[in-house]
Amino acid sequence: MLGTPLPPEGDQDAQMRFSMGQGYAEGGLMAEPDEQRLFTEACLHGLRARLCDDVDALDGYLPPHVAALARKIAGVLEVPQPVTA
Secondary structure (H helix, E strand, O other): OOOOOOOOOOOHHHHHHHHHHHHHHHHOOOOOOOHHHHHHHHHHHHHHHHHOOOHHHHHHHOOHHHHHHHHHHHHHHHOOOOOOO
């Protein structure tokens, strides 16, 4: 979509779809993933998996790299921490 000519003037629907697609290509849905967002997402999924005791389910609905990080986080949460007074 980047660098291609606009659709004909008379086709408003095509121009609107082209414009939306160009916006996605320039930085919307097709942008590189934000590492902080991915880490936060993995933390939340890891915490939920640990609380529900369902770490194996992470592979069923997460991308592999997020599932691996969430599994690591869930593993850390499994280790009992010493109580400090």
